[in-house]
Amino acid sequence: MSGRVALHYFNGRGKMESIRWLLTVAEVEFDEYFLTTREQYLKLLDDGALMFQQVPLVEIDGLKLIQTKAILHYIAEKYNFFGNDIKERAMINMYSEGLMDLMEMMMVLPFVEDPKPKLDNIQTKAKDRYLPVFEKALTGPVYLVGGKLSLADVLLLEATLMLEEKFPAILADFPSVKSFQGRMRQIPAVSRFLQPGSKRKPQPDEHYKETVLKVFNITAPFL
Incomplete structure (x- = not known):
């Protein structure tokens, strides 16, 4: 794996999209590793990468961060998007x-x-x-x-x-x-992110839903 920031999540928005947005505005390049099978998720569990058995997972600065708010706070602190006091x-x-x-x-x-x-x-x-x-x-x-x-x-x-x-x-x-x-x-980084072909994800579709349910072994509908 390269030294770049690595994002582990589905190929869709969900809770990772805010992280993608913040990294983009900070002009930080990142790689994405998409969960498509339950086996991939179970491997992350077996490797001890998911503290609470949850994604998003972000690898940055030698850390494996989970919990969306914790990840956003870390990035915001690191790139000066978290206020002056x-x-x-x-x-x-x-x-x-x-x-x-x-x-x-x-x-x-x-x-x-x-x-x-x-x-x-x-x-x-x-x-x-x-x-x-x-x-x-x-x-x-x-x-x-x-x-x-x-x-x-x-x-x-x-x-x-x-x-x-x-x-x-x-x-x-x-x-x-x-x-x-x-x-x-x-903002130039925002403008680029809004263009077709960027790493911004589209609105979730049926394929995204089915992938999430399959990876987490959930029977729909569950809400």
Whole structure:
């Protein structure tokens, strides 16, 4: 294996996509090793690579990191996307945790027998609970915390793009968030990541769902 960052996950978004986004914005090259069989997953277990028997797994700096938040925090600390002091870090964490809650609601949709009620709930919560927070925070400032790009900004971009895939007009009542998204799109690394052929993953399809269920030996539907 090369000395580059190595990502072990499915060939799809899931919890690894935020990690791909953050590495991309940090302009860190990474290799991907896709789980396609249960045997691959069991080998990672046998090798002791998965502390809690879970992926994502990221190999970086000689470490084998699991748990999405821990991985994101490590990368954010390493590449200076985690604020200037403990107070800024607390704000970044609060924004980030809210965004991850929102995105996790969308991540489960492929595994739900009837997604419509969940979609309605996501749209309502996005408009009533989440987006107003970021609209207020971005009325004036360019970035969410400390006047500089942080983990929270990267997650907000990812989340708004995911929302627009499901609800194309959802940002119509949130002009500051929409302007923020436009500014983020102009970052060269972001612009490249949004182009066809990048390592950004498409919306999950039936093949992605079947692969996840097969690797984890789960019978669908389970939600």
